[in-house]
Amino acid sequence: MTITDGRTPFVQTVEGLHPYRKYSVTVRAYTKCWGKYTWQQLKTKTAVPAAPPSKEFIDSTEDVIIIKLQSPKEEDVNGFIEKYTIKYAWKNKTCWNSEDGELIEQSISYNKSDLSYRLSALRPYWYYNITMSASTSEGAGPYGWCDGCYLRTKESTPGEIEHLTVQTSAESGNLDWSPPCRPNGIITKYTINIRNVDTDVSWTNNTSSNETHYTIRNLLPYSNYTVKIAANTKEGPGKFAKETNLRTKIAKPWTPSDPKAITKSATSLNVTWKTPNLYTGPTKYTVTIMGIKNVTIKIKPCETGFGE
The missing domain is CATH 2.60.40.10 (Immunoglobulins)
Incomplete structure (x- = not known):
């Protein structure tokens, strides 16, 4: 500070004061004895905050993190807090268990007057790391972490198999x-x-x-x-x-039902039957006729009317 007595200024620099704080300064002269006091009240200038804000509240849904911050402690504010800045980072992996992906970091600023802030369009069940900073007119203070600021969003319905x-x-x-x-x-x-x-x-x-x-x-x-x-x-x-x-694959055929034989001529018969109740695949039939004298006549297999 500068003190002027007539035309002669006296300058004394006082170090180690706290930013953005009121001080009362008194000065008096001394010769053979002390003179009267003169005093002045002043306030130091604003500086960046000395510490980060603290977390008042944090919660999440499957794709949103809601966070509310408190100002730094009074001795660390160093001015009027104009805004907060939140940084949130995550690993941009293709799949949850893959090794690829770089670390992505985004910054969001919001006014102190806002009650809380929503980090939206997040991935469900994904880890996020959050740090935050407070700013005065002189700029941003240091970024800090908080208990609960490394968190995972809530579960949602899954993707496709x-x-x-x-x-x-x-x-x-x-x-x-x-x-x-x-x-x-x-x-x-x-x-x-x-x-x-x-x-x-x-x-x-x-x-x-x-x-x-x-x-x-x-x-x-x-x-x-x-x-x-x-x-x-x-x-x-x-x-x-x-x-x-x-x-499914072809299975053994079920047994045909209701077989009937009708005499056609002296040397031939017409044989009919119903197809099996369950179709198990392309089917051929073999007709076998047993004579009374145990003479077997085997007719060549014939294709049914069933298609593929």
Whole structure:
């Protein structure tokens, strides 16, 4: 500060004062004894905050983090807080368990007068690291971390399963697949929708765990089906993956019913029968006639009217 007595200024620099704080300064002269006091009240200038803000409240949904901050402590404010800046960072991986992806960091500023701030459009069940800073007119103070500022968003419904493969027998289908690239939570089970294309009958099965294989049983032989699978978290099923077609294998034919033989001539018979109740694949029939004298006449196999 500068003190002027007539035309002669006296300058004394006082170090170590606190920014943005009022001080009362008194000065008096001394010769043989002390003179009268003169005094002046002043306030030091604003500086950047000496410490980061603290967290008052933080919570999340599956795609939003809500955060409310408190100003730094009074001794660290160093001025009027004009805004807060929040940095949030995450690993931009392709899939939840992949090793690729760089660390992405974004900054959001909001006014002190706002009660809280929402970080939106986030990934479900994804880790985020949050740091924050307070600013005065002189600029931003240091960034700091808080307890609870490294957090994971809540679960949501999962993405689609991948790499479905099917192996069939005459009456079953073995399914194997990979979990979703983005499970968006903890997979609890899988929902499997099966439809018989030939009869348009469909039904749904659920696995009992998060295992990625399942056997569909009691299918009809040589029949066409579609299969689609959806993963589940505690929030429910995700989107069904694209349908996969399968056809069961041929099985042994069922027994024909109601055979009848009608005399055609002295040397021939007309033999008729009903086809089996269940079609198990392209079928041929063999007609065998036993004579009374145990003479067997075997007729060459003939094709049925059934197609592929």
